[in-house]
Amino acid sequence: MNKQPTNAKPRRVFAHVNLLGTTQLHHRNPYVVAFWSAMFPGFGHLLLSKYLRAYILFLWEIIINLRAHVNLALLHTILGEFDAAKHVIDIRWSLLYIPTFIFSVWDSYRSAVDLNQQYILAARENAPIEPFSIGPFGISYIDKRSPYVASAWCTLTPGLGHIMLQRIHHGVFVLFWWILVVYFSNILTALHLTFYGAFASARDALNPQWFLNIPSLFFFCVYITYVNSVESNKLFDAEQSQFLQKNYQSAGFPFPGGTEIRGAGMFVVSVFQQSIQVELAVTALEQEGVAKSEILAVPVQKEQPGKGLFDSMHSASGESVLDLPMILGALATLFGCIYGFRLAWGPVLWGIIAAVLGFGVGFVLKLLFLKKKKASSHQSEVVIFVKCDGGKLERIERLLHDNGAQGVSFVAPSPS
Structure with a gap:
């Protein structure tokens, strides 16, 4: 039987880092992926990092939806104005819309299932991860980021969170389309008028065809930024663990108590x-x-029962606390915006109210689910053992503290 060369290229890798961003394999919930594809074709594929397919479907949705007036027809249908819906819809374009919409949902679900299997195989293969890329146009690297800071930037302007996470082409694409949707929907003008109490003028200023794209686009961008930040932090831990195991776990490390080093150091x-x-x-x-x-570095995954409700830079529960809040928030905002065209306060204010209520209900339900499940977080730590002479103890201790050690202790070898 032929042996595979030790330097053979891995069949599957966790991630690819380049100047335009990071493409990463990780586990996804196929139903969540399918939902976002139903909200806006292309979004599910963005969650899967299948960028080319996602951009094609996204552009298709924008063009066909705009030409067929699907959003306007949806608005009139939900408001019970069926004759108006039949009047605004363009049959020539709308019949093109249906097959590709169904394909987008089906393909994103199928791809999520397939990629989850690929992720399991990649995890078992544990191929090396290249954490750093530098070139004429910039530097890209794997680092840890706060999921909530990244999501906050995306809340202010969708796309900024992606750029913060060094997913440049994704961030630029989202930012470009967010600017177009905001401009053509006239939402900033309507928001200004709403704050002044001119609700009727705000309603008249809006372009419903573009305006109804905002709930799904906004909530999805915040959600995917959060997910990518959490998964990027996990990727950092995995790569650093590989590095430490390869370079700082020598088989000849003189463990305390070993007979060969008793009384020494x-x-x-x-x-x-x-x-x-x-x-x-x-x-x-x-x-x-x-x-x-003489350095032994041991990565440790510490489970913390009952503390898995929120992700951070250094811990992750594996259960995204924001998936259900974002789903209900997007749906509630969509209906709030639609019914706001008939209610007194207008679509902008009712959209905001519905967003808060939908997100809040989803958040409470998710917390109840996680508490019932007794979710626990997995916090990543590293324990470092250093053998040194007694004269270097203070200097080594100070060096470790200066570089962020949470605690330092000393172990004396067993006497002879």
Whole structure:
């Protein structure tokens, strides 16, 4: 039987990092993916990082929906104005809309199932991850970001959160279309008039065909930014664990208590949250003259029962707390905007009210579900053991603290 060369190219990799962004494999809920495809064709494929297919379907949705007046027909239908809906719809374009819409939902669901299987195989293969890319036009690298900060930037302007996460082409694409949708919908003018109490004028200023794109576009952008941030943090942990296991887990490390080192030297033990500070610490130790063989770095996944409701830079529950709130928020906002064309306060204010209510209801339901499930988070930490002479103890301790160690202790070898 022919043996595979040790330097053979891996069959499956977790991620690809380049100057335009990071393309990453991770687990997705197929039903969530299918829902976002139903809200706006192309969104489900964006969740799957199938960017080319997503951009094609997105452009198709914009063009065909605009030509067929699907949003206007939806508005009149939900308001019970069926004759008006029949009047505004363009049959020549609308019949083109249906097959591709169904394909978008079906293909995103099917692709999510397939990619989940590919992710499992990639995880088992554990191929090396390239964390850094530099070129004439910039620098891209895997780093940790707060999911809530990234989502906050996307809340202010969709696309900014993607750029923060170094997904450049995705962010530019979203930002470009957000500007177009906002401009042609006249929502900023309507928002201005709403704040002045001119609800009728605000309603008249809006272009419903473009305006009804905003709920799905806004909530999806915030949601995908949150998901990408969490998964990017997990990718950082996975890559750094590979690095530490390869470079700082020597089989010849002199463990405390070993007969060959009794009575010789001391051991410094420190704990870090998994971050770039870990690598700064171990490389600083080498600069101090500590050999790699005398450094042992052990990544640890610490489970915290009952604390898995919220993700952070250093912990993730595996259950996105924002999936249901964003889904209900998008749906509620859509209906709030539509019925706002008939209610006194206008579509902008009712859209905002519906967004808050939908998000709030979804958030409460998700929290109740996670508490009932007793979700736990997995916090990533790194324990570092360093063998050093007694004269270097204070310097090593200070170096570890300066590089973000959460705690430092000392272990003396067993006496002879």
